[in-house]
Amino acid sequence: MQRSIRMKDVARAAGVSVMTVSRAFRADSSVKSNTRARIMKAADDLGYVFDSTAASLRSQRTDFVAVIIPSLNNANFAETVGGLSDGLAESGLQVLLGYTGYDIAAEERLVEQMLRRRPEAIVVTGGRHSDRTIRLLRAAGIPVVETWDLPDDPIDHVVGFSNAATTQVMVDHLVGVGYRRIAFIGGDRDGDTRGADRRRGFLAAMASHGLPVDRLVGAGDPPISMQHGADAMARLLDGLPETEAVICVSDLSAFGALAECQRRGLDVPGDIAIAGFGAYEIAGVCHPTLTTIDPQSRRIGARAAEVILGVLDAPGAPRRIAIDPRLIPGGTTRNA
């Protein structure tokens, strides 16, 4: 249809100036209520749709926050985005979402595209980025929040946890209940920086218990799927059958590993124990349930929203918010 109805057309129809129409379309109380009603009626009759491009240019406010996650189809990141959206909604800020496919070059392109649209703030996932990405973000002049990590040298604000330290918690738990020959599946690709951090944490944790690290199994390119986990478990069982427990980089791969064991008629945790990461829904539904770690994905998003609203309101020093992931014992490991 005619995409040519503008504010001035509404103004003419309502018998007011464009400025009054502009005010009526905001929560501006200075418009008399029956004037506003007349304006809204005219707008509706004409099929007018407000043009936020023009409004943004003039007001220099876009009212959106750019959020960049590695993958759309991931319950953890989806929860974080949900927490962010909800937290920002009260202030009228919308989330503009982009995903990188776990590709650091794609992240760089995406960050630049986002910045061209002049977001009020930007949230990225993880603490590792290309040099140019970091340069762009530092120069952007808006609040930047890195999530899902606790980098030593953050760009600006941080809301997350140490993926390495968290893996130590899981190793401590397994060693505490008597497992010794423990394997790790995943974290073998740089693209999956959080997975790689968890693997590093595994190495350190095993060393801290004086245990050998001789059971590392690659899972392949992210996103690490159930099938990756199943394949890796197959290789582990074939190559290192005397393994007592396996820590997987995520619950999805852990479930794949569990399914592979069931397919082979192995008893979990009797023959082999399995642990995951992420507290995905499947961890609590599958049989037996998965021992996992809850990263508090939603809380990460909610806290990031608080940080953004806080510094937009009153700019201040970079904030560093540590989230405490919690171990959730499940049926795939002996827990005492």
Add this chain to the structure above:
Amino acid sequence: MQRSIRMKDVARAAGVSVMTVSRAFRADSSVKSNTRARIMKAADDLGYVFDSTAASLRSQRTDFVAVIIPSLNNANFAETVGGLSDGLAESGLQVLLGYTGYDIAAEERLVEQMLRRRPEAIVVTGGRHSDRTIRLLRAAGIPVVETWDLPDDPIDHVVGFSNAATTQVMVDHLVGVGYRRIAFIGGDRDGDTRGADRRRGFLAAMASHGLPVDRLVGAGDPPISMQHGADAMARLLDGLPETEAVICVSDLSAFGALAECQRRGLDVPGDIAIAGFGAYEIAGVCHPTLTTIDPQSRRIGARAAEVILGVLDAPGAPRRIAIDPRLIPGGTTRNA
């Protein structure tokens, strides 16, 4: 930092006019290559970031397509979005994603917010919308694509399949291999319009075989999760233990149902058969694998992208593209 570097600053630094800088930032070949190099150098030194808000306002082209899905954390919709993004990327169109949480009122708000940003086209999920949403979309003056359904009275273009007809395929398969007392889990909430369509299709299909429909189990509010499926299966097993087969509204609920059976020590498909929908990854990984239907999620997105590029290039009559979901026999049903 200073978010006040504009094109004119770059122009001054490079010793050219703003117009030349503008041309240099596009794929405009009319700028001499060493002039462009000088401009890019100046821009980089100054930390200039192009302002696409201003560009959009003046050129009246935003180069993005609005895409609205019910939920972020859903592998099917994520695949569709992936197909769309990839298909549009070649033409320089970006996807602006929004999600409704399966709420028709949220959809209405989101559609209006999107239209305010003047997308080049808009993609929505499903064929049911509020009256106002339909009015907004019809008046938007841009291509509209409804996906994941084949409504009789589409707004504009359609890429999808009949959720009801697809369920008939599953019922035919199960009846064909001898199942008679077949239950259906899900589709009891209006918010989940596709689930409700599948349930309707189930009723029709059972009637077409002269079988009674006395085994409908509600799953609750969408998104229908694994836990919903497990709970529904528990109620079904308790209330109607002589059921031979269950069709679930999705693979996620089907897996939950399977896990509930395993928890009770029931043999699937020996004691009871289970079928899902969606060809989610878990369908092929769990043990036994799920009998399901592949809706070809990615293809839906790819075709929608083709439709958009086609009509943006040469406007024409509304297109109606039927996708053919395919039955995937798995280990949770007897298949012969």
Add this chain to the structure above:
DNA sequence: TTGAAAGCGCTAACAC
């Protein structure tokens, strides 16, 4: 291949 002038549709700032 490059430049100058005008203006996209809205809102800030000020006036009344």
Add this chain to the structure above:
DNA sequence: GTGTTAGCGCTTTCAA
């Protein structure tokens, strides 16, 4: 409570 004027940062258009 409402109107007038100017201009946000680009690109269209026309000219050279």
